[in-house]
Structure formats: C-alpha cells, structure tokens
Amino acid sequence: MNDITEMLIDSTNRIMKDICTKELVNESEKGRWAADLWDMLAGSGMITVAIPEVRGGNGGEYTDALSILRLAGKYSAPIPLAETYVANWLLNQLGADISEEPLTIALPSRNELFSFKENKDGWIISGKASSVPWARFAKQVLVIGKTESEHALALIKPEYGEIAFRQNLAGEARDTITFESVFMENCEVIPIDLDWVMKQLRYSLAVTRIVLMAGALERVLELTGKYSSERNQFGRPIHRFQAIQQQLALLAGEYVAAGVASDYAVDAFQKGQLSKEIIMAKIRINEAAGNAATLSHQIHGAIGFTYEHILHQNTRRLWSWRDEFGTETEWGMELAEQIMEKGQTGIWSFLTDK
Amino acid sequence: MNDITEMLIDSTNRIMKDICTKELVNESEKGRWAADLWDMLAGSGMITVAIPEVRGGNGGEYTDALSILRLAGKYSAPIPLAETYVANWLLNQLGADISEEPLTIALPSRNELFSFKENKDGWIISGKASSVPWARFAKQVLVIGKTESEHALALIKPEYGEIAFRQNLAGEARDTITFESVFMENCEVIPIDLDWVMKQLRYSLAVTRIVLMAGALERVLELTGKYSSERNQFGRPIHRFQAIQQQLALLAGEYVAAGVASDYAVDAFQKGQLSKEIIMAKIRINEAAGNAATLSHQIHGAIGFTYEHILHQNTRRLWSWRDEFGTETEWGMELAEQIMEKGQTGIWSFLTDK
C-alpha cells in the first residue's frame, strides 16, 4: 500500500466515522438523502478516483477507489458510490464525460433493453428497469438499449420518467424507473458493443459488492468481538465460554477468507482481468455474508436483533448485497462454463494458472 | 411393542452380544463366513420371520423382522440377513418356496437384465451383476431377467458362475457374479411383472438399509457417550467441555431423527405402503450416517481411527450403507417426481396426508 492510498483511506475513514453515523443510516432508510456525506466525499476528491486527471478525474488506481468503497461498506454509507464509480469508469473508457454527481446504473437483462428513438430535436426514450440502486437520488441513470441501428447507452435524468420507490432488505433505495416514450432534448446516447459493455458492467458491479461486503464483514467482526468481551453472563465475559469461542473462530474465518477473496478480486480487476477471480470471490464472499450474519446475531443474542443496535445495519446489507449482481448459483453457472471451456488441462491448472 | 416382539429382540440381542463380537466382524472382513452366527439365528427361527407358518415361515410381522435387522446393524452382523428377508418375502408373495439358507439379490438396472433360455433339460443363463451383497456366501442368488417371452426372476447357485470378490468400504462382501451361458438343470424361473418386482425390491432393500443404519447409529451414540465420560483430558472427563457437549448433542440429534425416520418407514412398510415415507427416511438417515460418522470420530479423537477400536466397524458401515439402494440424490429425484405428481394441493398436504 503506498502513501497516497494510505492517506485516502485515513481520510475516508475519518469522514465516515464523523458523518456516516448510525443515525444518518437510519434516517436514510426512511428516505432522506445523505447530501452531507456525498458532498464531503466529492469535496475531498473521492468520487472520481481512478479516472486520470486529464480526463477530469482525481487520478489514482482502481485499488484506491475500491479501498474507499470498502469503507463505505463498513459504514453502510447510503450513497451510490459504487454505481457512480462504475458508471464513470465506463464513460471514461468510452471517451465520454464523467461526473461528480451521483450516478446510477440500470443493468438490464437481455430482453429488457431500453429503446432510443431519435427525432430532430432529441430522443424519445422508452423502457423500464427495476432494482435500480439509489435511482431516486441519482442525477443521471445509465441505461442500456437500442437505437434504430445499433446498441447504445444513454444517460437519462430519472425525474423525466416515473420512479416507484423500492428498497432492498437493508432499506437501501432500489427503485423501479419507467420511461414511456419520454422526449428528452439533452441526452447523451453513445453507441456501444453490447457484449463488451455488459461484461464490463456485470463484473465491475460484482466487484463493488465484493468490497462492500468485505467492509461490512470487518465491522461485523469488530462489533461481535467487542460485544463478546463486554457482555457478562454467569459472572464472566461470554467470550470465555467455549461455545462462543467456537462461533467467534468461525466468524473470524469467514472474515479472513472473505478479505483474501476480495483482495484477489481487486487485484485481478486492477490488472484489467474480468475473470474467474472475480467470480470465485463473489461466490465465496456471498457465502461468508450469510454465515457471518448468522454467527454474529447468534453471539449477540436478542440485543443485536433490535433496531437500537447497530449490528443489523451491516447484517441486513450483507443479506442484500450477496443477492445483488450475482448469487452463488448465477456465478456458479458461469464458473462451470469457464471450467468446461478452459479447464481442459484439469481443474488444478485452471485454478493456478493466470 | 408386544411380548413376542420384545422376546425376539431380547434373544437376538443376546445372540449378537455373544457371537457377533468385534473379532468375528474383523475375521469376516478378511473373508471368513460367520457360520455360527447364521446357524444360531436360523436355529432360533430368526431367518423366516414375517412369513406365515403355513408357508414354512416363522410367522410374525415385518416389524419383527426389521427389529431383528436393526440389531444386526447395531452389531455389524456379517451375514445376508437383509437380503434373505427380502428375497423370502418376495418369493412368498409370488407363491414360491422360501429358504432358511443365506440368499442374496442382484438388483439390476434396467439394461442389465439376465437372460434365461430354456432348453429341454433346464435353463441356460447369462448375465452379470455387480455389488451383489454376500454373493460368495449365499446359497442362491435371486436375479431378474428375461426369458424369450417374458420377464422372470430366477434363483441361481453362485458357484455355477464366476464370482469376483469385491468389498464395500466396510469390508462387507459385495461381489460381482458372471454367468456366461451357464447351463443349470434345477433352477426355478418364475415369471414376474417386472415393474412390480423392481418396485418391491428397491423399496424393501432401502428399508433394510434404513434399519441397519438406525442400529449402527445407536451403537455409535452408545460408544461415543461412553468414551466421552471415560476419557479424561486436562483433568476431567471430556464431556465436561462445552465443545464436546455441543458435538454430543448434534450426534444425539442425528440419532433421534434417524430413529424416528426409521420407525415411520417401518410403519409404512408394515402397512404395505412402498411410499414417500421410505424415501424420506432413506434420505434423512443417509444424512445422519455421514454426520454421525464425522461427529463420533471427532469426539473419539485418534483412538477411534485405529483398527483396534470398534467404532470404525459401525462408521464404515454407515458410509457404505448410505450409498446402497439409493443415495440422497437418487431418492431425491424420486421424491421430486412424487411431489410433482401428487403435490398439486401443495407440499403441506403432500407431507401430512396419508
């Protein structure tokens, strides 16, 4: 880790601790936009990391951005940081302008593409997307679709369409947006290679959930370790009981495994490999998410189950994020495909060869 | 449980304790036939239970026979008691003669039927069957096949064919027998409804493995409970450690669940129902077998892993029997089929309606 990265992490940590409190997260789940948090991060140059300065960004590596995002996961930051990163990175790769404002992405399935029709003054846009993260707070939504002649992506302003408010298990905004032949004068429509863009988005968004979960797992372990040394039962701290020790060890195992899986996924992503490392990391960390939620609640007992306690802010996010951008079964099928395609020399080579 | 049943169980228990010792089982794994054990059981009328006296049997119910068999499982009895029961029950249902001698059954897959060709003096028999329990010690093997005009079963003497000695993980004889156009003068060939017989055999043999495993699980729990109260570490019996207690409780859970599942399967079998109860019991008890083997070895530590200790006689049988006559996956597919066929009113009705 170099000095700049360390500095970034330190200041993000400070911002998160100061602003991204339990109360802010609770408020956000009731529908309030965490404007202060976004503005503070934007003001500190945290939004356009891993975009070169010449392109209007703040420089740095993907690893830097993903370290910041991991902290966002740890503190349950209620902002579309992941989506804004990914959208900007894609826009930058396509040579388009990036943004410091909150962006989000509507990742479509193959048969849910938007339609873009050009007329002389602008574009007529139709389409519907569900589970769009933070759509209600985003300034622009990146959608994928077709013009009359080619595949394209467009940045559209959600307020032009209809937004139905939805939430994931963690109370994070996951809205449905509908555009029914909406005319937009100023709207960027950029031709794309659909397969390439879809792959970029699927893997990049999976990486964001991987690091968000790694962050949340860190908090869960911290909270649980702390609780088990502070809470007394039968006259001694509960971590002195062998049954609690066994559970703590299992929890630590999930944390370390998830952390390592995440680090290797980030390493691959940094090297531009949208590959098996990301798949395996998402599968492993999804599993860690479920196990860690169970274990930490079990150790916390009833208190961790209450609204008052902070634990559930992380556990509910773990339950949500593991389902976002690929469950174990979905990525498992993709891994199986790769094993069948590339694994002719055996699973050992598949695992160890780069 | 009525008095006669209780008496049967008591005397079986006594015979097993006396004769079916650790040494006998070890010897048998090296290839010795447990003649004394068989003769003693035969002498006490234990072989033809659940066959009416008028048909040459010893009377009693299926439940009686299966209680005896459960004890055979507990003591790892190295004899084809299960196969002899099932063969005799089937022969009796078909109106054929039963036997007090060791029998076994070659359960074929659909495309492995034997061929029976009649000529004026007898039958010419061809076919190959693998994993035939105790074939080398059986007086007759029940095989399923085709004559020129119909499906049939036949009782053939294994010594007429070739026997290749094979063993399961528990060292129990599971031989391959091959008949290549072998002429047999005296050979009973009985026409059958193939589907009906196959169903009878598949379910009956599954029930035998269910009760064998229930018996083995009882012994595993007894041994483990005993060990954990006798073995001292850090100055006290190991069952006083919370981690051991947790494992003992899990083991007890597997034992009780397996016992209940087995009892309900036997109850259904007694009522003539070859149905979902048997499927679900085999699935559940297969799972119990694996879990209990792991837990009991974990609690026993290194000693349970040695040839000297008796534990492995049961755990290796549990590992073997769970794979015999249907794994979880195989019966799971059959259960799924039944759910799809009969479960139109929902899974709750499927589970609770008889």
Next chain:
Amino acid sequence: MKSLQLSVVQQSEQVKALRREIRNFIQTEQEIGAFEPQCDSWLSGYSPEFSRKLGERGWIGMTWPKCYGGQERSAIERYVITEELLAAGSPVAAHWIADRQTGPLLLRFGTEYQRELFLPKIARGECYFAIGLSEPNAGSDLAAINSKATRVDNGWILNGSKIWTSGAHYAHYMITLCRTSPMNQENRHDGMSQLIVDLTAPGVTVRPIYLMTGEHHFNEVIFEDVFLPDEMLVGKMGNGWKQGMAELSYERSGPERFLSTFPLLEELVNALQSTGDKLLISQLSPLVSQLWTLRNMSMGIAQMLEDEITPDVAAALVKDLGTQLEKKVAELARLLVSSSHKAFSPQIEKLMSEAILHSPGFTLRGGTTEILRMIVSKGVIAK
C-alpha cells in the same frame, strides 16, 4: 438409549376429520381476506378477531377440562390444529402464549379462583398473557433476575423490570417471576415466586423494543410500586423457579419450532412445480425429509406429554434441529429462486424477506442453541 425413543403416532379418523375441518376454516378465512400467509405468524400475526373465531370453534385450550372452557380433546388433536394454523401462516400471535403456556401453568399450579377467572376467557380468545422471565441483566442466566415483590397488607408491591416480553403491548396480564425473598448467592434459585400482573395496573409501563425490521413485538415492562393482590400469587411462594422452568418446557418441542418459515416453502414449491423443473425440486428433498422427520418427532413428544412423560432431551432436540431448518428454508429459497429463470411472485419475495429478517430470532427464543445442546448432552451422558 430407550429414553430417546419416541413413538409412532397413528392418525385416527377423528383426527383426520378435525384436520379437514380446520383446513376448510383456514381456506375460508383466506378467501374472505381475513389474513395473508406470513412467516413467523405466531410472533407477528396479531389478530384478536381471528383469535376470537378460533375460540368460538373450541380451538383454544382444546385439551383443558370443560369446566374451564376447554374441550378435553387429545394432545394430538391440539397438535393438528396448531400445525395447520402455523403451516398456513395464520395470525395466531394474540392468544399464542396464553394457550401454550399460561393455561397449562394455571391448570397445574394455579388456584381455583385463578382458573375460573382466566381460563374460560383465554379459551374464548379474549384474554392474552405475556411471560415475564428475562431481565436486562438476566438473559441466558435467568437465575440472576432481581425484580422484587415486597409483602404488604393483602398483597405485594412489585418493583423491577422485564425485557423481551413479546406481546406485552396487547396482552392483558403477565405472569411475572420475581423475588419474594432477598437473593441468596449460595442458591440463587431460592425465594422466587410467580405473580400475575394486570398490565393496565397503575405503575406498569410498557416500552416498545423495536426489531431491526422496525416491527414491534417485544417490550420492556417496568414496574414501579405496582400493587398485586394476594389472589395473584401462582402456586407456592418460593416455588417460582421450578414453576418458571416448567412454563418454559411447555414451549420447546411444538410445531412452531420448525414451521416458522413454512409459508415460504409452500409458496416456493408451488412456484417450482409450475416451472416443471424436477431437478430444482429435488434439491429441496433433504429439507423436506428433515421437515417430515421433525414433525414426526414433535408429534411423538406431544403424544408422550399426554401420557405424562416429559421427554426433555428429545424436546430440546426438536427445537435445536427445527430452528436450523427454519433458517435453511430461507437460504435454499434464495438460491433456488435465483437459479430458476422464471420471475417469481411478489408473494415469494415478501415471504423470503420475512424469513431472512426474522431468522436471527429463531435460535434465540426459548433458550439459545448452546443451552439446548448442553441439556441434550447431559441427558445423553446421564443415561
């Protein structure tokens, strides 16, 4: 290991008829929109109307003597009613504790006055009770409670507090375990008694404890100089610990220990069935087989309780295995839903959220997993 033996329960024609009856009732209630199936309905499904309807039909306090409003039905008949209501995810929370625990407790330890006063109202589905055991500093270690009832003329004055009291915000009464003598550190179980507290009495404050889902089922209940008349002492003074433990053991092995997420399973199987994908359904088979086994265990225990045998170890096992199963339903549902390419109903999504968000509670209530396993292992070693 004979003590771990459970019997095979045979379902009589009478029981089958009763099952048809309750199924018809449930179906009608659903058709008229009286309730929507939900997970964990014995905690979350509060509906006094529904409770009253069950009371009218004689389905609360079913096994109690007729003189107290009961029906003198068998334990298995009560079992059938209970499991059908839970499997359908129907709203039974209001009367749940009064039916399951308070009734049996009062029948065993209560005075004639208390039985006559409370049981008929409970059986009509009109009177609800809460359980007052846990306190802020006495969770798994119940012997550490220190709510205190001081003797006064004609009664007691109660001070202290109870926590995690489900339903205290709608229940009429609470059976409260408290100290009627000062704590003796040598034997902390001594000197406790059970007293019935009218939750509307002066000095009682019920404060909500919101769950992480935002739901309100649990409460903290605070007593400040609450006067309890003599007649409200349950059983013998000083015998409270033993009575409280008996009260707890009534709650261990019922079908609510493995059916909390059943409504999700039902909906999931229906959905998978409509996809025609046998392989997906087959992945449920270990779980279905475990559910079938647990139900058989639980019925066997109900049968034995009727014969006045208390199979403590087996009961603890049902809860331990059952709560694991409840969690697995939710886990497996999400994987199967995501591996099927069909879009699933919003109903499944709803039930899945309920199942996941409630899952931490399954293993906590009625004794944690660790404590249950200690009970079991001691039972096994003692044999």
Next chain:
Amino acid sequence: MKSLQLSVVQQSEQVKALRREIRNFIQTEQEIGAFEPQCDSWLSGYSPEFSRKLGERGWIGMTWPKCYGGQERSAIERYVITEELLAAGSPVAAHWIADRQTGPLLLRFGTEYQRELFLPKIARGECYFAIGLSEPNAGSDLAAINSKATRVDNGWILNGSKIWTSGAHYAHYMITLCRTSPMNQENRHDGMSQLIVDLTAPGVTVRPIYLMTGEHHFNEVIFEDVFLPDEMLVGKMGNGWKQGMAELSYERSGPERFLSTFPLLEELVNALQSTGDKLLISQLSPLVSQLWTLRNMSMGIAQMLEDEITPDVAAALVKDLGTQLEKKVAELARLLVSSSHKAFSPQIEKLMSEAILHSPGFTLRGGTTEILRMIVSKGVIAK
C-alpha cells in the same frame, strides 16, 4: 483487525518457470509409472526413490542455506513445489516431516554439529525424521507428557513412550520431547527438553498402530533405557516446550491442510467435464471458490513467514477451514457421482474410498478443531 490482513502474492516469472519444471517432472514420473495419484499422499505415499529424486533436483530443504545442502529459494518457491506435489497426489510422505519441521527446527535451535550432520542428508531425500510429542495419556493436553531422560555421563538415558508417531517405522530419527527435570504441577511446561533419538538404537521398540483401513502409518514408540549422547540435545535444556510448540506451528497452514483430497476433485471434474453437464459442475463452484480462497490465504501466510511474521491466527484458520473442505470434497463427490448417470472410472471409486476413510484424520492431526478455534478466538479478542 489489521493483524488478520494477508497480502496478495504475485507470481514472478521465475516462480512460473519453476512450476512448469515440477509439472513436467510429475508428468514424467506418472508416465513411467513411478506413482499413482492418491489422496492424503503426504501421510500414505511412502517412496524413498521418489524422495531421492526430489532431493537430486533440489526440491527438499529448498529454503535452507546452501552450506547445509539447501537452495536458498524463497518461501513461495517452496510453496509451489509443495502444492504441485500434493495436488498430483504424489508420494511425499517419506521426507515430509524432515523437510517441513525438522529442518526449520534444527536451523533455529540445533547445534552446528546437528545441522551439518542431518540437514544435507535430509535435503538429499535420504534421511527421515519422526515427531515425538503425543503420549498415551497426553493427547490434546500435551503438557501431561512424562517420558523422562535422566542425566548420565556423556548423555542421557531415556525411558517412556510416544504414540501416533507417523512414519516411525521408516524414519531414521525422532525428535523427542521429554522431561529432563521432574514434573512441576505448578508449571507443567517447565523442565522439558528435545532430544534426537536414533530409532535403530538399542532399547527402542516401534510398534505399529494400524488404522481402521488396515494401513500402517502410525506407531507407538517405546524407550527402555535408551542411551542418547550429549550431542543429541536440541537447543537449550529445559526449553523443550517452547521448541515443540514452534515445531507444531510450522505445520499448520501449508497446502497439505486443504489438498489431501484434491486428487479426487481433479478426477471428478475431469469425469464431469466429459459428461458435458454444466449444472453438475456448477454444484462444485462453492467448493472450488473456497479452495481458491484457502490457497490464497495459505500462500499469503507463507509469504509472511518469509518476512518473519508469524500469523498464528490466520494459520489456525487455514487448517480449520481447510480440513472442513477436504471432507466436503469426499461428500460432494459421492453425491455428484450418484446423480450423474454415467458410470465412473475405478480410479474415482478408489480415490473416493481413500478420501472418506481418511477423513476422520484430517481434523485430528496438528491440533483438533476445538483447540484451533480457541487459538483463533483468543487472537480475535486480544486485538
């Protein structure tokens, strides 16, 4: 939680070349029939010829100083050789302990004489060691050992016995933990020393302990008035406990903790691949992902050991998670084999039996699951 942080290991070109080299070697050996892949080959695969061939190529004692016959290679290079050999199920048992534990122990605590005497022979694959820790009444509770070495002129006289000693029937020496002062009940770890015993010396009896599979890997070793010359004391007198613990910690996090059943997985995937059933292969994906993760953890730890950091907690986790994985391979294999309708090779059957029958051993060796978890939880709380 910084102490639980492991680094991402990058594979240099040099490492990649080494990997190609060992793979070629293994392939050739298999082709000439020098070995058949087997599960758990680091316990069961005894082949002095194979060990000597590895020694000739510089693949034993790889990280040791050249003056003692080593190659001064990096920990990651050693890691690559080790994991390739294990993944292929090759017979590495003969030299395994000498390479993994004895060498590092002697380098750290041994005398110059001992290093010169033993290390070059070990590195040539010609000298094998056994570990003498456990005793009949000291399993998990190692501090209870009571083998005793009594001081005499120019040496010691050793009496006592060791148990579960793997390879003592073919090893040349054993490093034996014993008491050189009487046991002090106040501090049972005091007064222990490590002495090298020549297993061919008079008074040493090696008795086989057969495994439940009938295999012979473990032994009981009995010492009756065995004379040990002065030069055979390892490290400081009285420092034996600390040294023995260090010796144990070398064995916790290596690839042998999750690759024991890998040959089965390799064969299984090949077989499934030939069926073309993507769905079946996809059921392996959680396991494959876990394996990939564990390997990354284990390599990260190897890297840190090189930098002289001892990540005890992470190492214990690798073993705990790794041995669970080894068992899962066997369990999943049987289910997948039975759900595919293809007949599988006898090779799979053989590997599956090995995996299942050896599985109880996975979690026992090198500290039981409970003890590992205690180490981890203490580590977590201490942070």
